[in-house]
Amino acid sequence: MGGSRYPISHILSPVRRLGAWAVVVGIFGLVAPAPVEAQVEATRFTNVGQTVPDKDMGYLLSSISIQNPGISVIQSVTATVNLSSADNSRPMVLNHHVSTLTHGSGVGATSVSLFNRPNSTASSLNGTYTFDTEFDGGWGSSIWSAMVADEVKGAGAAMWNSWGLTITGTAASSGTMDLGPGGVLKAAAEGSTTVGAAVVSSGGGSAISLATEAGKDLNLTGGLSGSGDFTKTGVGTVRIGNSAGFTGTLDVGAGKVYVDGTLGSGSTVSVGSGGKLGGTGTIGALELASGGILSVGNSPGQLNAGNTTWAGGGAYQWEINNFLGSAGTNWDFLNITGTLNITATSGSKFLIDVISLLANHSGGDAQNFDPYSNWNFALVTASGGITGFDVAAFTLSTANFTNDFYDGVWSISTAAGGGGSASLMLNYTGATAIPEPNSASLVLLGLGIAYLRRRRNLVREREGERERRLV
Numbered sequence: 001m002g003g004s005r006y007p008i009s010h011i012l013s014p015v016r017r018l019g020a021w022a023v024v025v026g027i028f029g030l031v032a033p034a035p036v037e038a039q040v041e042a043t044r045f046t047n048v049g050q051t052v053p054d055k056d057m058g059y060l061l062s063s064i065s066i067q068n069p070g071i072s073v074i075q076s077v078t079a080t081v082n083l084s085s086a087d088n089s090r091p092m093v094l095n096h097h098v099s100t101l102t103h104g105s106g107v108g109a110t111s112v113s114l115f116n117r118p119n120s121t122a123s124s125l126n127g128t129y130t131f132d133t134e135f136d137g138g139w140g141s142s143i144w145s146a147m148v149a150d151e152v153k154g155a156g157a158a159m160w161n162s163w164g165l166t167i168t169g170t171a172a173s174s175g176t177m178d179l180g181p182g183g184v185l186k187a188a189a190e191g192s193t194t195v196g197a198a199v200v201s202s203g204g205g206s207a208i209s210l211a212t213e214a215g216k217d218l219n220l221t222g223g224l225s226g227s228g229d230f231t232k233t234g235v236g237t238v239r240i241g242n243s244a245g246f247t248g249t250l251d252v253g254a255g256k257v258y259v260d261g262t263l264g265s266g267s268t269v270s271v272g273s274g275g276k277l278g279g280t281g282t283i284g285a286l287e288l289a290s291g292g293i294l295s296v297g298n299s300p301g302q303l304n305a306g307n308t309t310w311a312g313g314g315a316y317q318w319e320i321n322n323f324l325g326s327a328g329t330n331w332d333f334l335n336i337t338g339t340l341n342i343t344a345t346s347g348s349k350f351l352i353d354v355i356s357l358l359a360n361h362s363g364g365d366a367q368n369f370d371p372y373s374n375w376n377f378a379l380v381t382a383s384g385g386i387t388g389f390d391v392a393a394f395t396l397s398t399a400n401f402t403n404d405f406y407d408g409v410w411s412i413s414t415a416a417g418g419g420g421s422a423s424l425m426l427n428y429t430g431a432t433a434i435p436e437p438n439s440a441s442l443v444l445l446g447l448g449i450a451y452l453r454r455r456r457n458l459v460r461e462r463e464g465e466r467e468r469r470l471v
Contacts, residue, residue: 039193040171040218042071043184045164051086052097052150052158059149060160067142070177070197070222071169077101077135078166081114081146083125083158090156091123097158099148101129104141110134117151135167171195176225181205187216187236194219201228201248212236212255223261224250232257232275240279243267247284252277258298259283265306271314279303280328285338288314290348294334295319299361302328307338308382312348312393318379318426321357324368331377339384340424346392352379352412352426355400364402371405372430378415378423386422389414406431 048062079101085091099114114129146163168188173196179185182205187193199220201208207229212218217236223243224230231251232238240250242261249268250257252275259269259279267284271277273291280297282304288294290313296303300319310316320331327333344350358364380386394412398405408431415423 039169039187039189040071040195041166041168041184041186041188042066042177042179043164043166043186044179045080045162045182047162048160049162050160052083052148052160054155054157055150055153059147061145061147062160062163063143063145064165064180065142066144066165066167066180066183067176067178067200070172070175070195070199071139071167072172073170074135074137074139074167075170076130076132076168077103078128078130078168079114079146079163080128080165081125081148081163082127082161083148084161085123086157086159092156092158093152094118094120094122094125096152096155097148097150099146101131102145102147103135103143105143105145108140114146123156172197174222176200176222178202178226179208181228182207182209184209184211185218186211186234187213187218190215192217192219192237192239194221196222198222198225198243198245199230200224201226201230201246203228203248207231207249207251209233210238212238224248224263240281251275252292256295259303260298269305273313277303285309286336287311288316290314293317296332296334297328299357300328300330300332302333302335304335304337306336307341307384308334308336308380309341310344310350312344312350314344315351315353316379317353317355319355319357319361320366320377321359321361322367323370323375327378333378334380336380336382336384338382340380340382340386340422342386342388342390342393344388344393346390349393349395351395351397353397353400354410354426356402363400366401366403369403369405370430371403371408372433374430375428377426379426380424381417381421382423383419383421385420386414386424389424 044064044066046064050060052060081099095117098116100111101114102109102111104110112131112134115127144165148160150158175197177197178200185199195218210218210230210232212234214235218238221241223241224246227247229249231253233254235255237256239258240261243263245264247264247266249270252271254274256276256278259281262282263284265284269277269283270287271292272289276293276295278295278297280301280303284306286305286308288310290311293315295317318332322330356366391412396410396412398410409429411427413425413427415425417423
C-alpha cells in the first residue's frame with residue numbers, strides 16, 4: 001500500500017479528461033440521476049509514511065484496492081488526506097501542494113481534484129473531501145489512487161502520513177465484498193440494511209469491522225468468508241447468514257450478533273464485554289469472556305457450537321415461555337459438539353439469568369409453570385463432557401423470572417450422558433404445599449369440634465348452678 005514516485009506529467013492527463021467531460025456535461029445538460037436511498041458505507045484507510053518529492057522530482061502516488069465491493073451503485077465518495085512536515089526545522093507550506101483522487105486507470109479512469117494549491121500556509125493537513133456525483137454509477141475498477149505533488153522547488157518537504165476512502169452506495173444482492181485489511185462495513189440507513197454479497201476477510205492484516213450504530217442494523221444474508229478476522233462494533237445488531245467459507249475469528253465487542261446460518265467448523269466466535277451472541281445457527285469454537293453475554297436463539301431457541309469456554313464475568317440469559325414445551329422452541333438450549341470448559345471461579349463467577357417470557361416473547365409469566373412441582377432443564381449439552389464445573393463458580397438470578405415460585409428453590413448441577421457427554425442442568429425444587437385434608441383427618445377434626453362444644457356446654461352448666469346457689 002506504499003506510495004510510488006512518477007513524473008508529474010503522467011497525472012495531468014486524467015485531470016484534463018475530467019475537465020473535458022465536465023464541459024460535455026455542461027453543453028448537453030446531462031444531469032446525474034438522483035441517488036437512491038443510501039444503504040451501506042465501505043471505508044478503507046491506508047498508511048503511506050513517505051516524503052512527497054520536491055518539484056521536478058515527480059510526485060507520490062498511493063493506491064487502495066477494494067475488490068468486488070458488494071456495492072452495486074456508488075452514491076457518494078469521501079476522501080481524507082493527512083500531511084505533515086517531514087522536517088520540523090523546515091515546515092511544509094500547504095499551498096505549495098496539489099492532490100487528486102482517481103478511480104480506475106487508463107482511458108476509463110475518473111479523476112477529481114482533492115486540493116490544488118489551497119490558500120493556506122499551514123504546515124499540516126487532515127483534509128476531508130466529499131463528492132456526491134463525480135463517481136456515481138457502477139463500481140467498475142477495484143483500484144482507487146491518490147496523488148500528492150509539491151509544486152514549489154526547494155520548499156519544506158511534506159510527509160504523507162495516510163489517506164482513506166468512505167464509499168456510500170446501494171448494497172449488491174450477490175457477489176463478494178472484500179474491503180481489505182482494516183476496512184469498515186457500516187449500515188448507512190435507518191432500520192435493517194441487507195447485504196447480499198459475502199463479506200470477505202482474507203487475513204494477513206487488521207480485522208474487518210462490522211459497524212452498526214443505534215437503529216442502523218446490518219443483515220448479512222451473503223454471510224462471511226475468508227480466513228481473516230472480523231470485529232463487531234457499535235450498539236446495533238448484525239445478523240449473519242450461511243458462512244461455511246469463513247474460518248477466521250469473529251470478535252463480538254459491542255452490540256448483538258445473531259448467527260442464523262452456518263459458520264465454518266474452523267471458525268471462532270469470541271464474545272467480549274459489551275457484546276451479545278444469539279441466533280439459531282451453527283458456529284465453530286465459542287469463547288465467552290468477562291462481560292460477554294450468550295442469549296441463545298431468537299427468544300428462545302437453539303444454538304450449535306464447537307468447543308466452548310465460559311469465563312468468569314460472562315453470562316447466559318436463559319429464556320423460557322412454556323414449561324410444557326420443548327428445548328430449542330420454548331426454552332433456550334446450547335448444543336455443543338465438543339467440550340464445555342468452565343474457567344469461572346468462586347471469586348469470578350458466571351451468571352445464569354433465568355428469564356420468563358410470554359408466548360409472544362415479551363416479558364411476563366411463562367405458561368404452565370406449577371410452583372409446587374419439580375422441574376429440570378438442560379441448559380447445555382456437550383458431547384465431549386464438561387470440565388471445571390464448580391457450583392460455587394455460578395450465580396443464579398431469578399430477578400427476570402416473573403412467575404411466583406414462593407419458597408421454591410433454583411439450583412445448578414451437571415448430569416452425565418451417554419458416550420462421555422454431559423449436561424449443565426437448571427433445576428427447580430417445588431415450593432412446600434399446604435396438604436389437602438383426607439377423610440381420617442376430617443373425622444378427627446369433627447370429633448375435636450364435638451368435644452370442644454361438649455366441654456363448653458359443661459362449663460356453662462356449672463356456672464349456672466354456682467349462680468343458683470349464691471341466690
